[in-house]
Amino acid sequence: MTAEQPLAVLWDMDGTLIDSEPYWMAAETPLVESFGGTWDHEQALQLVGLGLPDAARVLQGAGVGMEVDAIVAHLTDAVLRQMGELGVPFRPGAQELLRSLRAAGVRTALVTMSLHRMAASIVELLDFDAFDLVLGGDDVPRPKPHPDPYLRAAELLGVDIAHTVAIEDSPNGLRSAVASGAVSLGVPHFVGLDGVGADTLWPTLEGRTVDDIAALYRAHRP
Incomplete structure (x- = not known):
């Protein structure tokens, strides 16, 4: 140097x-749907670049009935599972x-x-x-x-x-x-x-x- x-x-x-953004989006959609909500690509784009607690609050607004920390942990685990299965993209x-x-x-x-x-x-x-x-x-x-x-x-x-x-x-x-x-x-x-x-x-x-x-x-x- x-x-x-x-x-x-x-x-x-x-x-x-x-x-990894597609992995996050793939984790968000079933989570929102499991609480009876809907989640599309345009909504997912709103989370790009947000801190995870802020993203979790947006998901709460979409109907996810979980605490912020629980949402963050759930999404993190889901994305890590995908990485483990599919490799680092x-x-x-x-x-x-x-x-x-x-x-x-x-x-x-x-x-x-x-x-x-x-x-x-x-x-x-x-x-x-x-x-x-x-x-x-x-x-x-x-x-x-x-x-x-x-x-x-x-x-x-x-x-x-x-x-x-x-x-x-x-x-x-x-x-x-x-x-x-x-x-x-x-x-x-x-x-x-x-x-x-x-x-x-x-x-x-x-x-x-x-x-x-x-x-x-x-x-x-x-």
Whole structure:
């Protein structure tokens, strides 16, 4: 690693590193229906990028008669079961970019609004040393779009947030990254990111390497 590279790259998980949003949606629908409600794709999109407690409250509004913590635990377990059965569905280019960063000695952190236990379980399924730090939504007092998750990750890594790059796919996640002071990279998936404030938007991570991240960092670092 050189001064021309960021000190760390901070990754969102759901929708950025892995294509888990369909798994969450597949868990939400039968849960709502079990309480006599209905749940469609447009409703599911409202939860993209939300902290799990906030998502649980939306599901309560759709008729789910469970406490917030119980909903969060139910959805987390359902998604983990799918991951165990179907494997980790990386987003295009994400695994290759992550491996490129690790090979170059750039530190990496997973900064997600999923529960810490879920994120740690998914990292354990990977066949390489992918992250120096895993930070879940239950590890910080305020979720994205607040800057707390990214600021806490930088603090735990012992780096200045201004010398990191954060990669996000959702508006709330990107707002968190921007507010933290990280160099922010948006890679839209289910919802658009125009006008959210990213330093750069890439349509995909496919074909990207540590050199592209370094160039992004040099263009936007303080």
